[in-house]
Amino acid sequence: MTINLFDPGDRMSFAERVALHAFEGGGRLAVVTNSHAPTVTIAGMLQGGPAMVTDGRFTVPSLTAAMLERGTAEFSRMALARELEDHGLHLDVRSSSSAPASVSFSLQGLAEELPRMAGILASVLRRPIFPNDELEKVKERVLGILQHERQDTSATAFGHLTRMIYPAGHPHRRREIDIREDEVRATTREDLELFHAGRYGGRSLVCAVVGDVEDIDVETLLGDALFGWGAKATVMPALPEVAAGVPSRVETEIADRPNLDLFLGHAGSLSFGDKDYSAAQLANSCLGQSTLTSRLGVAVRDEAGLTYGINSGFTGTLQIPGPWVISLGVAPENLERALALCREVVDDFLVTGPREDELEDERQAWAGGYQVGLATNVGVALELVKTMLVGQDISRMDRFPKELLAVTRDEVTEALRRHIDPKRLAVSVAGTLTG
Amino acid sequence: MKKISFELIERKGGVSEYRLVHNGLSVLLAPTAVAPVATLGVVYRVGSRDEVAGHTGATHMLEHLMFKGTERFNRRKGTEIARVLQRIGASFNATTWLDRTNYYATVPLEHLETAADIEADRMRGALVRDEDLDKERSVVLNELDRGENEPFEVLLKGLFAHAFIEHPYHHPTIGWRGDVEAFQGETLRQFYNTFYHPDNATVIIAGDVEEQPVLDLVERFFGPLDAGPTPRPRGTIREGRQRGERRFQVHRAGELGFIGCVWHIPEGLHRDLAPLGVAAQILTEGVVSRLSRRLVETNLCLGVHASAMETHDPGLFQVFATLAPGVDHGDVEQMIFEEIQALGTAMADPGEMARAKVQRRTDLAFQRESPARLVSGLTESVAMGDWRAFIDEMESVAKVGPEDVMRVCRQYLEPRNLTVGWFVPESDGENGR
Numbered sequence: 109m110t111i112n113l114f115d116p117g118d119r120m121s122f123a124e125r126v127a128l129h130a131f132e133g134g135g136r137l138a139v140v141t142n143s144h145a146p147t148v149t150i151a152g153m154l155q156g157g158p159a160m161v162t163d164g165r166f167t168v169p170s171l172t173a174a175m176l177e178r179g180t181a182e183f184s185r186m187a188l189a190r191e192l193e194d195h196g197l198h199l200d201v202r203s204s205s206s207a208p209a210s211v212s213f214s215l216q217g218l219a220e221e222l223p224r225m226a227g228i229l230a231s232v233l234r235r236p237i238f239p240n241d242e243l244e245k246v247k248e249r250v251l252g253i254l255q256h257e258r259q260d261t262s263a264t265a266f267g268h269l270t271r272m273i274y275p276a277g278h279p280h281r282r283r284e285i286d287i288r289e290d291e292v293r294a295t296t297r298e299d300l301e302l303f304h305a306g307r308y309g310g311r312s313l314v315c316a317v318v319g320d321v322e323d324i325d326v327e328t329l330l331g332d333a334l335f336g337w338g339a340k341a342t343v344m345p346a347l348p349e350v351a352a353g354v355p356s357r358v359e360t361e362i363a364d365r366p367n368l369d370l371f372l373g374h375a376g377s378l379s380f381g382d383k384d385y386s387a388a389q390l391a392n393s394c395l396g397q398s399t400l401t402s403r404l405g406v407a408v409r410d411e412a413g414l415t416y417g418i419n420s421g422f423t424g425t426l427q428i429p430g431p432w433v434i435s436l437g438v439a440p441e442n443l444e445r446a447l448a449l450c451r452e453v454v455d456d457f458l459v460t461g462p463r464e465d466e467l468e469d470e471r472q473a474w475a476g477g478y479q480v481g482l483a484t485n486v487g488v489a490l491e492l493v494k495t496m497l498v499g500q501d502i503s504r505m506d507r508f509p510k511e512l513l514a515v516t517r518d519e520v521t522e523a524l525r526r527h528i529d530p531k532r533l534a535v536s537v538a539g540t541l542t543g
Numbered sequence: 544m545k546k547i548s549f550e551l552i553e554r555k556g557g558v559s560e561y562r563l564v565h566n567g568l569s570v571l572l573a574p575t576a577v578a579p580v581a582t583l584g585v586v587y588r589v590g591s592r593d594e595v596a597g598h599t600g601a602t603h604m605l606e607h608l609m610f611k612g613t614e615r616f617n618r619r620k621g622t623e624i625a626r627v628l629q630r631i632g633a634s635f636n637a638t639t640w641l642d643r644t645n646y647y648a649t650v651p652l653e654h655l656e657t658a659a660d661i662e663a664d665r666m667r668g669a670l671v672r673d674e675d676l677d678k679e680r681s682v683v684l685n686e687l688d689r690g691e692n693e694p695f696e697v698l699l700k701g702l703f704a705h706a707f708i709e710h711p712y713h714h715p716t717i718g719w720r721g722d723v724e725a726f727q728g729e730t731l732r733q734f735y736n737t738f739y740h741p742d743n744a745t746v747i748i749a750g751d752v753e754e755q756p757v758l759d760l761v762e763r764f765f766g767p768l769d770a771g772p773t774p775r776p777r778g779t780i781r782e783g784r785q786r787g788e789r790r791f792q793v794h795r796a797g798e799l800g801f802i803g804c805v806w807h808i809p810e811g812l813h814r815d816l817a818p819l820g821v822a823a824q825i826l827t828e829g830v831v832s833r834l835s836r837r838l839v840e841t842n843l844c845l846g847v848h849a850s851a852m853e854t855h856d857p858g859l860f861q862v863f864a865t866l867a868p869g870v871d872h873g874d875v876e877q878m879i880f881e882e883i884q885a886l887g888t889a890m891a892d893p894g895e896m897a898r899a900k901v902q903r904r905t906d907l908a909f910q911r912e913s914p915a916r917l918v919s920g921l922t923e924s925v926a927m928g929d930w931r932a933f934i935d936e937m938e939s940v941a942k943v944g945p946e947d948v949m950r951v952c953r954q955y956l957e958p959r960n961l962t963v964g965w966f967v968p969e970s971d972g973e974n975g976r
Binding site for chain 1: 575576577578579580610621623625626629630631632633634649650651654677678679680681682683684685686688689691692795796797798799828829830831840842845865867868894897898901902904905906908909911912913914915968969
């Protein structure tokens with residue numbers, strides 16, 4: 109069946125094309141048959157992310173996710189790798205930065221491998237054994253990656269920005285590398301076993317399967333394997349309060365880095381399910397979504413030639429609102445000019461709001477882009493997971509483009525002034541500032 | 544009677560090749576009814592290999608200026624190319640590489656016409672103005688700085704510069720900084736007027752489309768354009784045979800070391816590319832690959848990657864390793880050589896061969912699933928010189944035997960043909976030889 113969201117001649121809505129299954133005790137599965145390519149994508153999320161810890165040790169969920177592929181009751185690290193690679197399967201499991209309460213996974217392969225894929229996912233998610241030798245290897249690897257981060261201008265600047273915005277204990281606060289290194293070194297197998305037993309479970313799982321498969325086969329194979337086990341879905345632990353924020357600036361010197369990475373931002377408050385979600389996203393689109401056509405892009409890149417790339421955006425809108433940020437790269441001699449220009453553009457936009465013509469462009473861009481984003485099995489699967497994760501009805505995927513087109517200029521201007529505040533902007537820059 | 548506009552050249556593997564008789568434009572159609580979208584790409588057979596000393600980076604800069612507009616599509620009229628494409632929900636971009644420049648947009652099906660209109664208009668109507676160059680130059684210089692921030696990019700640039708001495712693959716696609724700072728608008732206009740013509744381009748369309756309406760569309764927009772000047776200059780420099788190991792180091796502030804090893808190999812259409820590709824997979828594809836087990840699973844490296852470049856002219860077989868903190872460059876380099884030597888002296892086992900082939904089969908199935916990836920795959924084959932290489936790839940890989948892998952490793956991956964680069968972070972510079 110071809111997935112065809114927008115063909116007016118197509119009688120079936122998207123919601124009608126999706127087979128939905130809700131499982132006793134929690135967990136939801138969405139299946140879409142698309143027989144135009146011999147592939148299948150399984151994607152899902154469950155409540156095992158950093159925001160689910162209660163003691164501030166955010167490294168534990170990340171290491172738990174990283175260890176899932178390193179040994180299970182059925183497979184050693186190498187046996188699992190062979191099982192995947194011998195059959196052309198691609199497995200990815202990770203703590204999600206866009207949804208900090210969740211761990212996300214995807215498994216892709218040829219549709220004929222569906223039974224094997226179901227078995228592998230059940231083994232990996234339900235029955236990891238966290239072997240000590242593999243844990244030591246993962247810890248060493250993570251320490252190496254953290255070492256690399258010390259020289260990464262973008263990660264360094266963004267990390268500082270989050271520390272200016274978010275208090276200790278908040279999942280969007282990227283802690284100092286030293287602290288994370290100490291925490292990695294101190295993490296034990298028992299920490300991971302405890303976290304897995306306490307948080308992982310099919311009861312919090314949302315999963316989408318899209319490809320050349322039949323719904324009945326998917327439900328039979330995945331129903332018992334992935335749902336109805338383990339920990340119950342629970343509410344996220346309370347978050348520390350985020351202060352309103354005041355303007356501040358941090359500069360970090362990193363040698364031999366001629367391009368500075370610059371971030372301007374403040375704590376965000378936008379969530380996927382908010383009534384003004386579309387209006388706020390459209391406001392940001394006009395301001396900084398595209399490095400070529402947005403107000404920031406036109407002023408800072410196209411007219412002033414100060415940067416190769418500039419964007420603004422809301423982060424973390426799926427579960428815990430993250431910062432709203434402007435990010436750009438800039439040469440040291442252009443830093444102050446770029447910064448002043450960014451502020452000028454944002455200030456002006458706050459006063460005027462979007463013009464009707466630019467707003468119409470962005471409405472059309474989002475509606476069309478939504479269609480293009482659903483052009484592949486993985487695109488459809490990820491959108492289904494996102495929709496189920498935030499508890500929205502699948503029919504949203506039919507309504508969303510039309511709702512976007514109906515958002516008014518007044519609604520966008522109002523959302524803009526509610527969610528973007530230039531008086532609270534913190535500034536962080538990293539690179540070779542001193543020449 | 545309607546005049547015959549298109550000549551059918553060949554149908555193969557779900558792709559049809561046509562030629563617009565009047566102006567020589569090549570057209571590849573790949574109908575795939577996965578979703579109601581289509582991708583339109585235009586590949587120009589001009590890349591950084593066509594640049595001469597003093598003008599390096601001109602192809603890439605021209606690619607940037609192609610977004611600055613035409614008489615019909617420009618900011619003054621509120622119709623600049625990026626805005627029009629964005630307005631229709633397009634996912635679009637352009638890239639420049641060694642042998643080609645390409646422009647592409649994935650659009651909702653009903654907007655395919657707009658994408659075709661823009662590409663046809665800027666094929667001959669781009670303004671390429673001096674004032675746009677002045678502004679865009681600093682944008683590209685910032686792009687160049689971003690590359691200089693990345694140790695891997697710095698190493699890669701050095702490897703090409705050392706491995707290629709005569710051939711223009713020697714210089715980076717983005718150009719040498721001094722050239723980017725200096726070249727004039729006239730250089731770019733000359734480049735544009737030489738290479739941006741229908742007979743030097745291929746239009747590729749994939750998606751939920753039918754052939755005849757799409758051919759009509761292509762004819763309507765690209766048909767009025769005339770063929771370009773002939774003969775068109777195309778570099779014919781051949782890199783001389785390398786007769787000894789080359790080696791360099793880059794010492795810079797940093798925390799991690801990198802190693803790059805490259806060997807000269809034949810052009811992308813050569814029959815030895817398939818076994819070289821399988822060799823790369825056996826070395827580094829997945830956890831169970833030889834170098835991953837030896838270097839990554841032992842935590843000597845954070846990552847290792849091998850690939851056989853598929854280029855128009857003879858290219859490079861590459862192995863890159865990101866060293867874990869404190870690990871000696873020399874130790875890792877030695878292990879890379881040992882594994883490559885082993886692959887050249889004993890046949891790969893049947894399990895390795897089967898794994899490499901099933902991985903490739905799956906990758907190709909996913910490439911076919913997405914119109915954008917399908918156009919991307921065909922683009923690279925066009926750049927190599929024959930789009931059919933994309934279709935034939937699975938068959939070529941299926942025919943590779945362990946003896947082929949052993950032979951190509953012995954033939955090409957040998958010390959006299961080798962260039963080695965080390966990125967040595969200053970903090971452990973004492974590890975450098």
